[in-house]
Amino acid sequence: MNANQDQPIPYAVCENDIRFPILDITHPLFNASIDEQAYHLSCLKSARSIDSLKKMPGFIQSIFVKMSNVDNSYLSGMRTLLYKLGPHLSRGIKLGFRDKWAVKQTSFMGLRIRLRDLCRSQSRLVQTQLKQFPGRNLCFFNIAGGPATDSINTLILIQESDPKLLKGRKIEINILDIDTYGPNFAKRCIDVLKEPGQRFHGLDITLNFIHYDWSQSEALLKMSLERSDWIQLCSSEGGLFEYGSDSDIIRNLNNFFTNSPADARVTGSLIFDREQVNKGYLGFTEFIGVQIRYLGLEGLQRILAQTSWVLEESHEIDTIYNLFSLKKA
Numbered sequence: 304m305n306a307n308q309d310q311p312i313p314y315a316v317c318e319n320d321i322r323f324p325i326l327d328i329t330h331p332l333f334n335a336s337i338d339e340q341a342y343h344l345s346c347l348k349s350a351r352s353i354d355s356l357k358k359m360p361g362f363i364q365s366i367f368v369k370m371s372n373v374d375n376s377y378l379s380g381m382r383t384l385l386y387k388l389g390p391h392l393s394r395g396i397k398l399g400f401r402d403k404w405a406v407k408q409t410s411f412m413g414l415r416i417r418l419r420d421l422c423r424s425q426s427r428l429v430q431t432q433l434k435q436f437p438g439r440n441l442c443f444f445n446i447a448g449g450p451a452t453d454s455i456n457t458l459i460l461i462q463e464s465d466p467k468l469l470k471g472r473k474i475e476i477n478i479l480d481i482d483t484y485g486p487n488f489a490k491r492c493i494d495v496l497k498e499p500g501q502r503f504h505g506l507d508i509t510l511n512f513i514h515y516d517w518s519q520s521e522a523l524l525k526m527s528l529e530r531s532d533w534i535q536l537c538s539s540e541g542g543l544f545e546y547g548s549d550s551d552i553i554r555n556l557n558n559f560f561t562n563s564p565a566d567a568r569v570t571g572s573l574i575f576d577r578e579q580v581n582k583g584y585l586g587f588t589e590f591i592g593v594q595i596r597y598l599g600l601e602g603l604q605r606i607l608a609q610t611s612w613v614l615e616e617s618h619e620i621d622t623i624y625n626l627f628s629l630k631k632a
Contacts (some may be wrong), residue, residue, distance in 0.1 A: 312392065313501060315491040318484060324392045325492045325510065326384060327502075328456045329463060330420050336389030337415050345409040346621045349583020357582075380449020380485030381596045383541060386411040387418055387452060414541075417572055417624050421453050421540055424597035428568050428628060432534045433461070433468040440473040442533040444526065446517060446555065447542030448478040449485030451510070454538065455492060462502055474508045475533075477526060479515035486512035517543055528562035535567040544573040545595055549606055555609045560631065569612060569629040573598045581622045600625055 310331055314322045327333065328493050365398060382402075385393060390407045396408070405411065429441065443454040454476045462469055476488040476493070493510045496503040513522055543552060556569065574580060576599025588595050598606075600617060603625075607613060612629040619625055 309534065312395075313495050314395075315488060315495045317488050317491075321396065323384075323396060323488065324388055325495060326388055326392070326450075326452050326456065328422055328543055329459060329460055330392065330417075330587065332341065332391035333389065333415070333419075336391050337412060337419070338409075339416065341409055342412040342416065343621055345412070346581050349410065349581065349586075380447075380480070380482055381488065383414060384450050384452060384485070384488075387414050389415055413620060416620055418456065418540065420618060420620065421538075421570065421572060421626050422456040422460055424455065424616070424626060424628060425457040425536060425538065426464065428570070429457060429470060429534065429536060430461055430464065430574050432566060433472075434465075436534065440475075440530070440533045442475045442477065442530045442535050443467075444477050444479060444523065444535065444537040444559070446479050446515070446537065446539040447546075448476075448480055448489070448538075448540075449482060449593050450492070451476055451486070451489040453540045454478075455489065455496075457536075458508070459502055462506075469506055472507065473533075474506065475506070475530070476510045477513060478510070479513045479517075479522065481514065481516055483512070483514075486510075511577070512616060517547055517551050517555055520551075520558045523555060523558040524561055527559055527567075531562055532563060533564070535563045537567070537569045539571040541572055543546050544571045544598060544603070547596070552606050553609050556606075556612055556629075562613050565631055567631065568615070571599075571627060573603060573627070575599050575622055575625060576602060577621060584623050600627070603627065 312327045312330065315325055317323050343485070385402060386406055388406070393406050433441065445451050445454050448454065458469065458474070476489070478489060480486055490510045490512070493503065495501060495506055497506065497508060498504060515522055543555060557566070559569065574595055574597050577585065577597045579599065580597055604614065607629070611632045614632045615628045615630045616627055617627040
């Protein structure tokens with residue numbers, strides 16, 4: 304762990320004046336917070352664990368639900384960010400007892416694996432287009448993006464792999480969300496990362512926040528049209544495809560399709576269907592009251608049949624998450 308301390312951690316200040324680390328999935332402390340074997344074993348044991356919890360007295364069950372920090376049947380963007388940081392990167396943050404407990408739980412390691420793998424997939428897709436079209440600008444649409452950790456880290460991976468690909472282009476991250484706290488923090492992260500000596504210094508990166516209800520997705524029509532000659536990636540990690548209805552997903556996909564370029568991509572995460580999902584995860588989410596969708600790839604394919612998008616690739620994470628990319632038919 305000594306070598307992990309050699310790489311500095313940049314910080315940004317939240318609205319409540321708390322200094323928060325800027326999540327960088329290439330940082331050694333982030334990598335040290337992922338033990339895929341331990342996570343796999345935790346997934347195997349989780350079904351037994353939730354069965355044991357259900358047999359405990361009601362007051363103990365209530366304490367456990369409170370410690371899970373679920374508000375309005377979902378985890379907020381900033382709380383999800385905290386769990387993505389993991390126990391090492393979050394050490395400098397003053398946390399309450401519940402968050403201190405939760406950030407150390409192996410079960411939340413899946414959020415870090417999900418973020419890492421999605422960013423790797425997005426960076427490969429985008430790099431291919433950047434190499435093919437050196438004159439085009441780059442635009443991200445991040446639905447329910449919160450602090451936009453996947454968009455920011457996709458850029459970090461590209462910058463590490465081939466920094467010249469990002470130079471001389473306009474780059475936009477457009478966060479479409481009903482929450483303001485996460486996107487405001489994302490803006491501060493970009494401002495810090497553009498300072499001298501930081502990763503994005505010298506790059507033309509703009510972050511925009513658009514107040515967005517995914518049941519009213521017309522904003523995607525206008526925004527994608529205004530950038531129709533840009534490279535466009537629309538993503539939703541832990542958002543639209545995990546909580547949205549079929550009609551919401553179809554409407555967003557169709558509206559993004561209408562004015563986006565022929566090589567536009569959609570990426571995101573979804574949960575396995577009820578028959579195949581890890582039974583411990585299913586029991587845990589139902590126990591604490593998370594109103595998540597068990598869509599599965601078959602459910603996604605059913606939805607895609609009502610759009611002009613097709614599944615390009617998919618990737619499983621321990622019978623819980625499916626990561627995917629879509630391209631135009």
